[in-house]
Amino acid sequence: MFDTANRKTLIEVKGLKMYFPITSGLLRRRIGDVKAVDNVSFTVREGETLGLVGESGCGKSTCGRAILRLYEPTAGSVMIDGQNILSMPSDRLRKMRPKMQMVFQDPQASLNPRMTVAAIIGEPLDEHTRMSGAEKLTRIYELMDQVGLNRDFANRYPHEFSGGQRQRIGIARALALNPKFIVCDEPIAALDVSIQAQVVNLLEELQDSLGLTYLFISHDLSMVRHIADRVAVMYLGQIAELAPREVLYAEPLHPYTQALLSAVPEPDPETEATRQRIILKGDVPSPANPPKGCNFSTRCPRVMDTCRVHEPAFREVAPDRFVACHLYNDGLPPRPAAAKPAPTKAPAARRKPAANRTTRKTTPGKTRKPTQQGE
Amino acid sequence: MSTREWLLSEQPASRRQARLGQGYRTWLAFRGNWLAMVGLGIVLALIVIAALADVLAPYNPVTGGDLNTQRLLPPLSPGHLLGTDDLARDILSRLIHGTRLTLMVVALVALIATPIGLLVGTTAGYFGGWVDTVLMRLTDIVLAFPRLILALAFVAALGPGIENAIIAIAITSWPPYARLARAETLTIRNSDFIAATRLQGASSLRIIWKHIVPLCMSSVIIRVTLDMAGIILTAAGVGFLGLGAQPPQPEWGAMIAGGRRFLLDQWWVATMPGLAIFVVSLGFNLLGDGLRDVLDPKGRK
Numbered sequence: 169m170f171d172t173a174n175r176k177t178l179i180e181v182k183g184l185k186m187y188f189p190i191t192s193g194l195l196r197r198r199i200g201d202v203k204a205v206d207n208v209s210f211t212v213r214e215g216e217t218l219g220l221v222g223e224s225g226c227g228k229s230t231c232g233r234a235i236l237r238l239y240e241p242t243a244g245s246v247m248i249d250g251q252n253i254l255s256m257p258s259d260r261l262r263k264m265r266p267k268m269q270m271v272f273q274d275p276q277a278s279l280n281p282r283m284t285v286a287a288i289i290g291e292p293l294d295e296h297t298r299m300s301g302a303e304k305l306t307r308i309y310e311l312m313d314q315v316g317l318n319r320d321f322a323n324r325y326p327h328e329f330s331g332g333q334r335q336r337i338g339i340a341r342a343l344a345l346n347p348k349f350i351v352c353d354e355p356i357a358a359l360d361v362s363i364q365a366q367v368v369n370l371l372e373e374l375q376d377s378l379g380l381t382y383l384f385i386s387h388d389l390s391m392v393r394h395i396a397d398r399v400a401v402m403y404l405g406q407i408a409e410l411a412p413r414e415v416l417y418a419e420p421l422h423p424y425t426q427a428l429l430s431a432v433p434e435p436d437p438e439t440e441a442t443r444q445r446i447i448l449k450g451d452v453p454s455p456a457n458p459p460k461g462c463n464f465s466t467r468c469p470r471v472m473d474t475c476r477v478h479e480p481a482f483r484e485v486a487p488d489r490f491v492a493c494h495l496y497n498d499g500l501p502p503r504p505a506a507a508k509p510a511p512t513k514a515p516a517a518r519r520k521p522a523a524n525r526t527t528r529k530t531t532p533g534k535t536r537k538p539t540q541q542g543e
Numbered sequence: 544m545s546t547r548e549w550l551l552s553e554q555p556a557s558r559r560q561a562r563l564g565q566g567y568r569t570w571l572a573f574r575g576n577w578l579a580m581v582g583l584g585i586v587l588a589l590i591v592i593a594a595l596a597d598v599l600a601p602y603n604p605v606t607g608g609d610l611n612t613q614r615l616l617p618p619l620s621p622g623h624l625l626g627t628d629d630l631a632r633d634i635l636s637r638l639i640h641g642t643r644l645t646l647m648v649v650a651l652v653a654l655i656a657t658p659i660g661l662l663v664g665t666t667a668g669y670f671g672g673w674v675d676t677v678l679m680r681l682t683d684i685v686l687a688f689p690r691l692i693l694a695l696a697f698v699a700a701l702g703p704g705i706e707n708a709i710i711a712i713a714i715t716s717w718p719p720y721a722r723l724a725r726a727e728t729l730t731i732r733n734s735d736f737i738a739a740t741r742l743q744g745a746s747s748l749r750i751i752w753k754h755i756v757p758l759c760m761s762s763v764i765i766r767v768t769l770d771m772a773g774i775i776l777t778a779a780g781v782g783f784l785g786l787g788a789q790p791p792q793p794e795w796g797a798m799i800a801g802g803r804r805f806l807l808d809q810w811w812v813a814t815m816p817g818l819a820i821f822v823v824s825l826g827f828n829l830l831g832d833g834l835r836d837v838l839d840p841k842g843r844k
Contacts, residue, residue, distance in 0.1 A: 238738055265744035278735035282757050284561050292743040320554040323561035341739065 178381050179212040179235070179349060184244035186227070186234045190456060202456045204230040205241070206405040209482065210490075212349070217375065217382040219396030219413070221389060221428070223452065227405040228385045229273070232351040235383070236268055237261065248349065266296055266345035271371075273354040275334035279326040285312075285337055286322040292344040311340040315370060332363035339370065343378070351383045356391060364388075368395055389432050393417055398488075401425045404463040405455050407482060410490040421491045421500075423468050462494065470495060572837045579833020585826025593642040600636035604793040607631035615809045626811045628801060630791075634815045637793035641816065644794045645823060648709055648778040649771050655713035657767055660720025665751050665759060667721070668728025679725065682718040690715045690773075691780050698786040705794065708787040712777050716770065720763050727759040761838040768831035772824035779820050795820050 185208075187201035204227045212218045222228050234241045237253055245252045253264055272278035279288055289308045293299055299307065309319050315336040326334055335355060342350055352371065356364040368391060374380060386392050392399055393413060400410040401424065409422040420426045427446040434440040448467045453459050459466050465475040474494050482492040486500050551568070555561035573579060592599060601622075607613070613631040616623050625634040667678035685693070697711030731737060732755065740750055781787035782796025790797065795816040802813030 233738070236742060238741060262744035265742060268742075270739065270742055272735040272739065274735060278739055280736045280754055280758070284558055286558065291740065295743045295745055295749075323555040323558055324553075325561070325565065338739075345743075 175213040175215060177211045178214040178249065179383070180245075180247040181211070181235060182209050182245045182247075184208045184231065184234060184246065185242040186230050186239055187242040200456055201242075203405050203458060204455055205234055206455075206458070208244075208402075208405075208407050210400055210407060210410055212381055212383060214348075214381055215375075215379055216397040217384050217395055219392035219399040220383060220385045220402060221387060221392050221399060222402035223387065223428075225452065225455075226402045227455070228387075228402055229353050231402070232270070232353050232383060232385050236270055236351055238270075266292070267347055268349045268351070269342035269345070269347040270351045270353060271335070271338050271342050271355045274358050275331055275338050276326070276358075278338050279334060281326055284323045284325055285317070285329075288326070288337060289340045289344055292341060296345055307344070311343055314343065314374065315340045330363075331359050332367060335359060335363075335367050336370065339367075339374070343374065346378075347380070349381045349383070351385070353385050354387070355384075356388070357386065364391065371395065389429065401428065404452060404458055406463055406492065407490075408464065408492055410482075412488055415489060421485065421489065421496060422464075422493050423470050423495070424464050427469070462492075569837050573833055576833045576836060578829050579836070582826045582829025582831075582833060585822060586830055589642055589646060589823055589826070592639055593646045596640050596643055600633075600639040602633035602636040604632065604637045604640040605791045608633075615805065615812065617809075618811050618815075625815045626809075628798070628812045629805065629809075634798075634812065637798060638795070638816060638819050641793040641795045641798065641819065644705060644788060644792065645775055645778070648705070648712070649774055649827075651709045652713045652716060652774045652778075653767050653771070655710070656717040657720055657763060659713075660717040661724050661756060661759060661763060663717070664721035664724025664726075665728045665755050668725035669732050669747065669751055669755060675725075678721070682721045685715065686718045686722075688715070691777055694777055694781055695784065695786060698781055703786045703789060705788040705792065708778060708781045712774060712781070715777075716774060719770070720766060723762055723766055724759045727762055728755050731755050731758050765831055765835040765838060768827055768834055771827040771831070775820060775824055775827070 184205055185203070186205035187203055189198045190200045190202060191197060192199050206227075208227075208231055210218070220228050220231065230239065233239050235246050237246075241254055244254065246254050248264065248268060251264065253261060253268075256264065283291075286305070286308050289311055290304050293304050293307060297304075308322065312319055312322065317333065317336050317340065321329070321333075326337065329337065339355075355371070356367050359367060371382065371384075372395060375382060382395075384392065384396055396413050398410065398412050399416045401408045401416075401422065403424050409416065409420065409425045411421070416425065417429065420429050423446075427448050430444060430446045434443055446469060448469070450467050453463070453466055459476070461477045462468070462471075462475040462480050465471050468475065472494060478494070480492045480494045480497075482490055484490050485496045547567075549560070550564045552560065552564060555564055573583075602608070608627065608631040610631050613623075613627055615629055616627040616631075618624065618626040620626060623633050623635070625638070627633055628637070663678050663682065667675040667682075688696075693715045694708070694711040697714055698707050701707035701710060737750060737754060740754060745753075778787060778794075779796030779799065782794045783800040785797070785800065788794030788797050790801075798816035799813045799820075802809070802811075802816070805812050
């Protein structure tokens, strides 16, 4: 893990709220809100990957889309390079669009079935540049090379490709305008496990060569552990914990994070046998009617009286470690020295721990080179 | 490399080749459906006959023969294959020239009604909210009237004549296309590729024009083709009631109206144009069904 703490902040999300109104009756009276994203704040530093994990329906994807203003958020601000894109008029927003792009979950649904690959990748170029046909084709070929697609496929239609190849087309389209920031909305969830590693490695390579910043939304904890520098854990529309990857996986603070991580199976049978699962009771409350106090108070194994009344603040309890839990109201409890690994290592060593861990992980990152075809 | 190989190439060299190849594949699928080919044959025959009407028709469709000897001749009379009507005009020639009017009605109604329906439907579906409410209630109002009655009302207001009949039919036939386009738009507008296009900063107009309209097109084309039979029948109905084509124009509906008086004794005067309407309607229906099979991805196995 490299030291991202000293890097410049690229994205700053403050108090982001995305409520979807529930209406009823003839007059469409507003009777409540689905609080898909409720008061979320975090920052993404330049060149890093922020993993955003959580269970289905916790608001991860909505959060990612609201940041790019695909939805009109209810409240909050999103600063990209010091400009608040949520309050920006649409003509200025249009000029900002090339900086931030998105890679979608379902590569089938994210490509227009009536357009050829070249038309899909070239579309953003039509929108934002005045390239001639030949220049555009050169750029399209360049992008196809970058994502490991055969140039001969330029005039084919999306249905003629496999899932992994389609995802490459989606990535090429996102890259067309040289973005700085890409929201990856579960880019691997719809793919075969063998293809997941290829696509993730491609994303990592592109990050290294183009200096991209990712918000990587996923429910795959081991994949996030592989790709992310810092990880944010979401529960019911709010961020429960945000910490550097190593620290979060080694010493989760929030009881929800602890439960979530305890659910990851270990490939090593010996450690698997001793793995202590924290089994949460009950169901996730409805985001239309979240519990009073802490959102997690209904299922938390370490719930206290105050949790049911007061909402915990999301704050920094140790350098670069944020948590929203009353257990840490007085800072971190004293722990054995070994429990807290040093968060700083040599910058270049970032890939190393990932590679070392491949034997322990369910999703290996062995094949670095994306294959040209035949996925 | 043969043309066929060029069209079916796995690695098209240009966008045009890819598009033509796609079209050729659709054609191959269409060709396998013999009923659809019959429909296509009928429609093509209609177009050819309309184009060559002057050459094919043995007599002038408007001026009749000798009123004393050539009135109401039965079919297979020498020189008059399908007989003659009460003004001694050759029915075959009138039918042949009538194809022009039929084709004109069908083509113009399709050209006027389809864009209106597409525009209303995609706009309503894409923007939603009050735009949707206003446009779709308007559509509902038009749909609430029986089509022929509404068309009659419009023709009555505009004055009789084939052009006004066309306008009236077009005004009454766009609502189904609007509904169809709206339903398609609702499924398309939330898909990820529209989100991707919005992320590129594309305007609503561009999204509707470049993404939504092309994707609605195939279902609308199918619907229009299937509706053409209905359009022909409505035009014939308006003609039959004397508000469409005016005498002596050889319009099929008006011909049936003219033959009505002799229905019991000289059945062929009304039957021959009736058969023509039947065959052409059937042709359009078969063609529409065949097109749905190849164009509509939902029906595909």
